[in-house]
Amino acid sequence: MKIISTNIATPKQIIFRGKTETTGIFKSPSESGIFLGLEDVKNDEVTDRKHHGGTYKACYLFSENHYVYWKSLYPDLDWQYGMFGENLTVVDMDDSQLYIGSIYAVGDAQIQITTPREPCYKLGVKFGNQNVIEQFVTHGNPGTYARVLQEGKIAPGDVFHLIEQAENSITTTQFFSLLYDKSKNIEHLKKAIKNEAVPPQKRMSLKKFLK
Secondary structure, three states: OEEEEEEEOOOEEEEEOOEEEEEOOOOEEOOOOEEEOOOOEOOOOOOOOOOOOOOOOOEEEEEHHHHHHHHHHOOOOOOOOOOOOOOEEEEOOOHHHOEOOOEEEEOOEEEEEEEEOOOOHHHHHHHOOOHHHHHHHHHOOOOEEEEEEEOEEEOOOOEOEEEEOOOOOOEHHHHHHHHHOOOOOHHHHHHHHHOOOOOHHHHHHHHHHHO
16 A cells, blocks of 8 residues: 555535535645644644544545546546545555554554544535435445554655554454444454444444344
């Protein structure tokens, strides 16, 4: 896996259902690279701290491999990297091979894979179509949030090096399915609940499906 683009946002106001809000989903490439902090990316807009930023969502990674698919669905958009609100656009990142809890070194930083991205209405606003949320779920390649274990500068061209493969874990794709499939895979559910790389509140919410 290699970074093809590092992306950050300045605050942008949107209107949704008559309400004006500020968002950081409109990210643009930063050719000089970015600095990964323990709870966010330096100089990046993180307005909604309930759902973005913090220990378990310090940065967001999305695979460049899927841009072709999305461009075919929305050819008239002004396409650039960072389109999905990702901080890191990564070449050859495969969510089905990315295990929750695995640790990688990239640039000067170390990160841990934590939880897949769950799309919200702000992605729909950016794409000009709220149907993109259902399409995103159906496509099943959400990218992942990461915990920053070691702060550091990263830049386009930096390569990911696996430091520690998570054991007894599930992939980002399998976790994403757990979140949206009506019928839960009990084995995957148990692994997610026991995985300390998963945000505590998410583990707590998953426990109800074991009853």
